[in-house]
Amino acid sequence: MNEPLKVAVAGLGRMGTVHALHVHELARDTHECELAAVAEIDIEHARRFIAEIGRPVPIFPSIEELAKADVCDATVIVTPTDKHREHATLTIAAGHRVLLEKPLTGTLEADREFAAELDRDHPHSLMLAFQRRFDEPLQYAKQLMESGAIGRVFKIYSALEDSNPAPNGYRSGGILPDMSVHNVDEILWLTGRIPSKALAIGSRIYSHALTTCVEDFDDALLYLWFENDLIAQVQVSRNHVSGYRVETIIFGEQGQIHVGHFEQKPFEIVVEAYGRRGRAEPLAYRKFPMRNYGRELPEFVDRFGAAYKAEVAAFIECCKAKAPFPTTHRDGVRAQEAISAGMRATIGPEQAAPVEFS
C-alpha cells in the first residue's frame, strides 16, 4: 500500500516555516506525505503557523521531545547551524531519515568527524539541503554547458548577496561557511570537479554594525583554482541593499551562460547564453517565472521557492523508495573543505600591501 510518508519539521524559523509549508502543500496535493508534527521552542509561533495552514498538526516543544515520540519516519531539520550535528544525530538514532539544512555543522573539523560517523553507522540517513541542485534555471544552464554550447569551460563566477545582515539572534560560523557554501556546492555540481587551491578576501564594511549576529566579514570573495585549467570566483555579501542578488556566469571558450541578474524583478529569472563576439543573436534565452507566495517571506524564497519545494519532494521520494539521497553529508564536507582552505589563506586589509603614491 502506498502510505503517505510521515514527515516532521524541526525549527520553524525563517527557513523552517517554508519547508513546513511545502510539506503541507505536497501532502495536500500529492498524498505522498503527511505533515506529521512540528518541533519548535517558540510554541506560540508554531501555533500561529499551524492555525494558518488550517490542519491539526501536533507541536513538540523541542526536537528532543520529537525524537522521543514515535510519530514520524522522516524529519526536516532547520534549527541553528551549531545544533545541526546534535539534532541530526538524535533523530537518526530515533530511526528517521533526515533532510538537514546547510551547512552540515559549520566547521570543517566537526564536518569531518560527523561525516565519518555517518559513513560508519548511517551512510544513507542524511540528505543535505543544497537547493540550487533542484533549481530549474541552474539545471537548464548545466544542460546547456554539458551540451557543449559554450565549449570548454574555464571560469565560473557565482554571486550571492543578501540585502540585509543576518537577523538578530542568527548564529553563523562566518559569511563564507554560511553563504558561500551554496556557491561552492553549485560550482562542484556544475563542473563535477574539486578545487586544488583556495584564497579568501574579506571586509567588514557596512551591515555587520546593524545586527547582533557576529560574523568575520559582511563582504567576501573566495577564489578557487582547479588545477591550471579552471578557476571559480565566488562573491558573497550582506550589503546588497537593493535586494537579493543571485548570479552565475559560466565562461567557455565559445561563449558564456548567464543565470539571473539583479533588476528588482524578484519573480523572473533569465538564463542567457551568448556565443563568441560577432554573433548577432544569443545562443539561448529563457525566462523562468518564480512563484509569488503572496505573503511576506524571506527574500531567498522569492528566488528559490520552487527549488526548495522540489528538494523536499525529492527527499520524500527517496525516503519512500528507500533509495540513497542525491546530496549527502559528503557534499557538505567537500564544499567546506574548499571554503576552509580559503579561510586559511585569508587576506584582509592587514595582509594587503600598502599603496605607495610617488
Ligand SMILES: NC(=O)c1ccc[n+]([C@@H]2O[C@H](COP(=O)([O-])OP(=O)(O)OC[C@H]3O[C@@H](n4cnc5c(N)ncnc54)[C@H](O)[C@@H]3O)[C@@H](O)[C@H]2O)c1
Ligand atoms: N538553504 C537556504 O537557502 C537557507 C536559508 C536560510 C537559512 N538556512 C539554514 O537554515 C538553518 C536555520 O536558519 P534560519 O534562518 O531559519 O534560523 P532561525 O533562527 O530563523 O530559525 C531556527 C529555529 O529553530 C528553532 N530551534 C532552536 N533550537 C531548537 C530545538 N532544540 N528544537 C526545536 N526548534 C529549535 C528556533 O526557535 C528557531 O525558530 C540554518 O542552518 C541556516 O544555515 C538555509
